[in-house]
Amino acid sequence: MIVKKTPEQIERMAASGAIQARCLRMLRSKCHPGVTTADLDAAAERFITAQGAEASFKGYRGFPGSICASPNSMVVHGIPGAYELKRGDIVSLDVGVTKDGWVADAAITVPVGPITPQARELLDVTKEALIAGAREARPHNHLGDVSAAVQRQVESRGLSIIRSLVGHGIGRDMHEDPQIPNYGEPGRGPQLEPGMVLAIEPMVNAGGPEVRVGDDNWAVYSADGSLAAHFEFTVAVTEDGPRVLTPWHEE
Ligand code: MG
Secondary structure, three states: OOOOOOHHHHHHHHHHHHHHHHHHHHHHHOOOOOOEHHHHHHHHHHHHHHOOOEEOOOOHHHOOOOEEEEEOOEEEOOOOOOOEOOOOOEEEEEEEEEEOOEEEEEEEEEEOOOOOHHHHHHHHHHHHHHHHHHHOOOOOOEHHHHHHHHHHHHHOOOOEEOOOOOEEEOOOOOOEEEEEOOOOOOOOOOEOOOOOEEEEOOEEEOOOOOEEEOOOOOOEEEOOOOOEEEOEEEEEEEOOEEEEOOOOOOO
């Protein structure tokens, strides 16, 4: 069942989302060569705690970090640690913030210094796919319109949607119904209504679509070792159309 939120509850989620977005922008500014993913994790935890909020991922199913930090061929769920960013890397940063019991979840993939044109294309396409999907999160549309818009952006540029990882509804819980695949058919799936809140999150490989789980049982990698990108918004469906609650794209 998809739990709809009242306008007041959406404002609470927007408050969590504002902290989340500022945290991602802060982390993005720290992605320089020599910085470790543990440094980013510590900075995020300090920032979130200082806002009177909590890092939603910490302890989730035993996850040890406050954020997920996933460099290069790692797609998602990277445990922060000793890995030092280097020039030419890309690193996906996924952050959840809980404030007053409401969760906001979003992710960006950040270039570390100059990156190859192929990596730049991967980042641009994945971000554009997220924006295209979010644009469809409006009343009377179906969930399949969101999924299909993401898929179209990615596959028209020759990149691969990862099908085994999906977005999700979000609210008091980080993962609520519905599951949101990054591929699908327009007009299919549940009809969208004001009050639904969706975490839309295309995960894209530069190579093939397959993934594998690493030895720590958390990190997910592209199976062929190709670069991977991940961009995510928490988006509310409102009478006026989609409202991004985690506006990391705004300066
Ligand atoms: Mg998510």
